[in-house]
Amino acid sequence: MTHAIRTSTYKAEPALACMIVPICPMDEARALLREAFNSAGDLQIINGILEVRIDPLSAPRRTRVLASLCEQLTSMKTCYPETNLAMRFSVKDRPGNS
Numbered sequence: 001m002t003h004a005i006r007t008s009t010y011k012a013e014p015a016l017a018c019m020i021v022p023i024c025p026m027d028e029a030r031a032l033l034r035e036a037f038n039s040a041g042d043l044q045i046i047n048g049i050l051e052v053r054i055d056p057l058s059a060p061r062r063t064r065v066l067a068s069l070c071e072q073l074t075s076m077k078t079c080y081p082e083t084n085l086a087m088r089f090s091v092k093d094r095p096g097n098s
Contacts, residue, residue: 020069032062036069041092050085056094067091 017029024032041054054070056063070089078087 016069019072020065023068024065029065032057032065035062036066045085048085050080050083050087052087052089053092054090055092057091060094063091063094 013030013033016033017026020029020032035057036054039055039057041052044051044053052070054066057066067090070091073089074087079085080087
């Protein structure tokens with residue numbers, strides 16, 4: 001099972017990186033994804049939608065790139081596996097911003 005999860009993640013990272021390469025170089029994209037994968041966030045089900053809200057990253061520029069990736073992922077209208085829950089991705093506002 002662990003091997004299957006690692007293989008899936010290994011294949012997903014380059015695909016996600018390619019989605020943000022138009023706005024940042026590949027090496028930066030991979031570093032940004034590593035940071036995002038280790039970030040905290042919230043999961044909440046609201047009206048049949050699984051809300052995935054990720055904490056802002058270490059730099060505003062990285063957070064903007066992550067927000068762009070979240071918009072792209074949400075636009076794909078993916079459902080959480082084996083459910084009817086649509087997935088919506090976003091980045092939380094920084095404290096003090098509204």
